[in-house]
Amino acid sequence: MRPLLVLLAVLLPLVPxxxxxxxxxxxxxxxxxxxxxxxxxxxxxxxxxxxxxLVGNDDALREKLSANGGSDYDLIxxxxxxxxxxxxxxxxxxxxxxxxxxxxxxxxxxRDYPKIPGISHDGKVYAVPYTYSEMGLIYDxxxxxxxxxxxxxxxxxxxxxxxxxxxxxSHNFALASQARGRDPFRIDADDxxxxxxxxxxxxxxxxxxYSLPEEAAxxxxxxxxxxxxxxxxxxxxxxxxxxxxxxxxxxxxxxALAWLDCWAIxxxxxxxxxxxxxxxxxxxxxxxxxxxxxxxLSNTIEEPEGTDVAGRLIxxxxxxxxxxxxxxxxxxLSGERPPLVEAP
Numbered sequence: 360m361r362p363l364l365v366l367l368a369v370l371l372p373l374v375p376x377x378x379x380x381x382x383x384x385x386x387x388x389x390x391x392x393x394x395x396x397x398x399x400x401x402x403x404x405x406x407x408x409x410x411x412x413l414v415g416n417d418d419a420l421r422e423k424l425s426a427n428g429g430s431d432y433d434l435i436x437x438x439x440x441x442x443x444x445x446x447x448x449x450x451x452x453x454x455x456x457x458x459x460x461x462x463x464x465x466x467x468x469x470r471d472y473p474k475i476p477g478i479s480h481d482g483k484v485y486a487v488p489y490t491y492s493e494m495g496l497i498y499d500x501x502x503x504x505x506x507x508x509x510x511x512x513x514x515x516x517x518x519x520x521x522x523x524x525x526x527x528x529s530h531n532f533a534l535a536s537q538a539r540g541r542d543p544f545r546i547d548a549d550d551x552x553x554x555x556x557x558x559x560x561x562x563x564x565x566x567x568x569y570s571l572p573e574e575a576a577x578x579x580x581x582x583x584x585x586x587x588x589x590x591x592x593x594x595x596x597x598x599x600x601x602x603x604x605x606x607x608x609x610x611x612x613x614x615a616l617a618w619l620d621c622w623a624i625x626x627x628x629x630x631x632x633x634x635x636x637x638x639x640x641x642x643x644x645x646x647x648x649x650x651x652x653x654x655x656l657s658n659t660i661e662e663p664e665g666t667d668v669a670g671r672l673i674x675x676x677x678x679x680x681x682x683x684x685x686x687x688x689x690x691x692l693s694g695e696r697p698p699l700v701e702a703p
Contacts, residue, residue, distance in 0.1 A: 383408040384633050387423055388436040389620065390571055391594060391654040392489070392641075401640050407633065415570025416527040416590075417441055418685055424450055430627030434634045438618040439477035440529075440544075440675040442486045446477075451623045452631075453483035459635050461642035462487060469659040476676060478621060486621035487638050490656045492592030493615040493672050494530075500605045502585040510538045510611045514557075518585045519564050523575055525590035526568040528688030529678050530616065531558055534588070537613050537673070544676045551687065558691050568692070576602055592617075597655030610671050617672040 384407055386393055393411045402409055412432070414420045421444070424435060429450040437445065445451045456462045462470060469488040472479055478486040498507055502521070513522055513534070524531070533543035535554045546554065562568075566582055569575040572591040576598040579587060589595045589608070596608045622638045624631060640646060647658035657663040678684060 383410045384637055385433045386411045387432040392436050397646055405636060418528055429625040432625050433628040434637055435623050436620050438620050438675050440677050442621055442623055443477035443677045446480050446485050450626050451485045452626050453485055454624050456484060456487060459639045461639045464642055465659045486623040488619055488621050488659050489641060490650050490658055491619040492656050493617040494592055495589050495608050495610050495615050497587040497589045497596055497606050497608055499585050500607050506607055506609045508612050510534060510613050512586055513588060514561055514564055520566050521585040522565045523578055523584050523587040524565050524568050525588055526570045528685040529681055532684045533616060544678045546679055555687050555691060562691060572598055593655040614671045614673045618675050
């Protein structure tokens, strides 16, 4: 895996006279969640500037948000497991969905907040669901006579140098545990040694570890990749197909890890009303349609078409020790054999 990639994009020039009283709305988010034309519409409507910082994995998101106690950003996009972590760290503030009118457009399962693990604490809601996807396997039809059936295909030596995997410590340990038929989110201390060895074997089998979906699409085409773990799910499938590749997409027999990304307001938000306005804006039909049409992702206001993954999704949950996973992963990634039986 290559070093953690964090791409900073400040979109469009300053619009003078910010009516909200804030100089800018500072977003910490993922590719495809704040496209320049849609950001421009929000800037025009609210007479503000929007600064967008894009991240490529959860480790980078944690590093950015925690750097100054959450004061560098107003609003973040994160999956429910990460939201749970940020609540525990005191980096988010509770929000009031009733102040965000377009939450009433959402499907009920995304408004039944007590039943969504990770986004509530002590009766307070800290996040509003925005988009979701499962993490399946994308494969080159010309290289696979039949679709891959298992996560273990990522380790198959016949594809050595033609596999792409994601640069994320928590997800990779979850995959390794899942491949062994064990809980992806609760790894026993005694199992870290064997799982780290398994991830060393994955590092040797892959072409590289990617961070952003555009990076993966480029590598897939340039290096005749056979198999890709799609951390961004159908968003990546659409990008690679749009690039002209003949690829298939499968949910492995072990099931697929799946994420539900939400908007949450940072503890250090300078203008809560403006942050609420952004969440409301993203739940309007144009933004929600853009997720589907441009990114291939699902939105929270309408049912996705042509999906049959019921019962095969494993929604992300907080892990037993994210810091330990990150520490070991960095050493695995660097090529240094970690002290596998010792906690960091």
